[in-house]
Amino acid sequence: MHTTPLYRQLADYYLSAIRAGTLATGDRMPSVRKLMQNHAVSLSTALQMCRYLEAEGWLEARPRSGYFVRQPRRIRLAPASEPRPATMIDPAQFVGIHERVSAIIAQGQRPVRINLARATGAPELYPHQQLRQLASSLLRQHPYLLTKAISPGGNRELKATLAKRSLDAGISTSAEEITITHGCIEALNLALRAVAHAGDIIAVESPTFYGLLQVLESLGMKALEIPTSPSTGISLEALELAMQTYDNIKAVVVVPHLQNPLGSIMPDDHKQKLVRLCEARQIPLIEDDSYSALASSDRIPTAAKHWDHTGNVIYCASLHKVLAPGLRIGWMLAGRWQARVNMFKYAQTRYNEELSQLIVATFMQSSNYDRHLRKLRATLSAQREQMAEAIATYFPEGTRLTVPDGGVSVWVEMPEQVSSKAVFEAALQKDILISPGLLYSNSNRFNHFLRLNCGTRYSDGLDSALRTLGKIILEARDATQSAAA
Amino acid sequence: MHTTPLYRQLADYYLSAIRAGTLATGDRMPSVRKLMQNHAVSLSTALQMCRYLEAEGWLEARPRSGYFVRQPRRIRLAPASEPRPATMIDPAQFVGIHERVSAIIAQGQRPVRINLARATGAPELYPHQQLRQLASSLLRQHPYLLTKAISPGGNRELKATLAKRSLDAGISTSAEEITITHGCIEALNLALRAVAHAGDIIAVESPTFYGLLQVLESLGMKALEIPTSPSTGISLEALELAMQTYDNIKAVVVVPHLQNPLGSIMPDDHKQKLVRLCEARQIPLIEDDSYSALASSDRIPTAAKHWDHTGNVIYCASLHKVLAPGLRIGWMLAGRWQARVNMFKYAQTRYNEELSQLIVATFMQSSNYDRHLRKLRATLSAQREQMAEAIATYFPEGTRLTVPDGGVSVWVEMPEQVSSKAVFEAALQKDILISPGLLYSNSNRFNHFLRLNCGTRYSDGLDSALRTLGKIILEARDATQSAAA
Ligand SMILES: Cc1ncc(COP(=O)(O)O)c(C=O)c1O
């Protein structure tokens, strides 16, 4: 379905040459004219390829001399630390995340010059014009859309479209099995309410996005934080150990693809094992797949739900990050708990408004959706690389980073003694908003991390903000060092 | 703010003459020409007045002879029975309403010819064209509305507009105190979650709308049903008795204006007493004011919240019945629990989409909203009267009805031995959907009631459906009588 564009094929060709050392740092690239001749491509393809490799940090343009090979600085960044599998975080620590989060969020609610705290792309990265036109034309087609009672059970067309699109993630389902929700967050609420009660323990990844910790706290449930690798996701050994240690784990919640904040992607065999493990212990698995369409691979990663044959996996997803951050369209496949989930959905918020559902359904039925995703992935990929490059350039020694294979953010590990809270506050003074690591756990374990958004086009303003951030971190490190001395 | 239109003033004038007997049944009304001369009004005002009184059942047009006074048949209908104040319904009966409701709802989900089960007006009764145009123009004004991250805390303009409009209900508040929700139903969920936990007892009106009973069941809370009068609302004596009997009542939920299903409106001194009673016992009062803008009076009734000076009243409302059944815009003033409610709202569904909020805010800022409400009230009033007239004509002896002073439905008391479930099923056979009384309590006490929607223009089809319903009820009554014999 997704064919790689010509310039990317060409870029991959030269990238392997660079990686193999065939083209070394400082070497001159073939001229654009030569590229055109050698590969029988157009001028624009040749240029696009060079600019792409430049944006990714592998080429450098020298005025009037052409492109030269370089090593991106980010290569020098060590990957983020792997967790120690045996160190679960005690569920007794579950209270208070909301207070912590809301104190941070409250400070960040005024408009800032540079907002690096978001978990979505910039508005221009989404098909705003097409969606807008669809809205107006749907309103013309359905004159009573805003004033007629909403038809029960979620829009049928949207559910059918989502069912069809799920095939790409290896999920075979039908419209009838889908529940439309207000974003993935409502889906997670419904899933948790369906399978667990106040006081129950829920196993989650650590770090995990604070939204989930807040949901658990608001429902009176306790998060048991399971060590999670920046590259392969939740540690299955640690999870198994947890299941042996605690006998009241009532659900496991994972984000298998582009985990927030790590960006990790679970290998297929891990997902399969996870599904089996939960099934064997009769513990429902809640899969949050909000980001998978943003994975850089040409294929949408296969959902854990693919390996579920007993309805034990509750699959939750959303179009909020992928298609339209201004719309609150989420959805779920609640498996064995569908009737219960539908009951809670009806009692909690009734059905979603029809217009948004129709806009999304109509857009997703066309190839415009595929085109949008391809473009979005390519843009985000370049922006992640530029961000990583800037971090390697400006942040102090000891900074570690695993650049994820997709998504809208990077998770930066600062030198251990630096507090993300202090960095958050100092950055806000300079009108820069970041998301501090201490939000991503009920413990303080991730206080020396930052999550930075890569959803905005790289600009001089952004570059200088990152330079400023680097200085702030350096000062914070030196201050604690001299305090310790 | 709301001035009574001329034709209504004139109608009131003649109506008091009819009620006083000055104009008796069979008397001929002054001719239209005479009306114009006597009252110095236009032809259209004189005609409008006559047609209005005709629609209300007080005049009858005879071809070529003019209008004649009559007694509407509905005058012969006895008012609905008053409850016995001491008979609360045991909260142990709280389980199972959802199953009951969903069995009924599932049967009624296919399209039917005549739908009398709704709690909203027909789509044409709302300003569909104006709202649609607003939607398109707002999308032009804000090109990134659908793709930019939603600004936190609910749309500021909408909140300011709602705060201003609340003055009409005697509530003095500010944008900062308002929480925007997905309909009143989410507001009720948030209010209940903020003040109570699973296992707690919540005092509610009896009968009450099943949505509330479902919310309570879904949250594991127990409904204590308090007898409620079709004319004055919840019995304060019964409520006080309940508070003495049960020491774990954690909230009282009332719909003071146009209660669903009764249509009752609490007198001001009852509301005030209720607020004091709850305050004295430190029990939060949750006021659901979804319908008050549909009251026939020229003024919006004063909210119970008006008498609240300690933040003990949580006020919940919605524009779903009043302005746009296709939109899910509700809102609340959570008083002392605002921080907690906002936390739950964020964790549960995040903020509402911006477009709907802006459409509503813009419309409510203009006098179009006042015009819409005036027209809607007049239309509904005429339709309620026509419905009552048909019920008096077609339903068997022993039928009782209190026609409410506003709203979209009437609550019909059938002869005691008739089961609303049987009537529901027989009516569905004839492609008529009604809302059976057994949905409005966890007990079977209201099984001989029906709620009928008056939101659709009276038509031959509707008339014949009501005739059919009358027959069904008669047959059901006779069947049980002969079974008993
Ligand atoms: C992993 C994850 N799940 C769920 C959500 C919430 O999704 P939505 O905006 O669709 O409610 C987020 C948003 O940050 C997220 O990162």
Ligand SMILES: Cc1ncc(COP(=O)(O)O)c(C=O)c1O
């Ligand atoms: C009394 C009452 N409250 C609340 C609701 C739900 O309101 P909304 O549609 O705004 O969620 C209804 C709907 O039937 C109702 O009758």
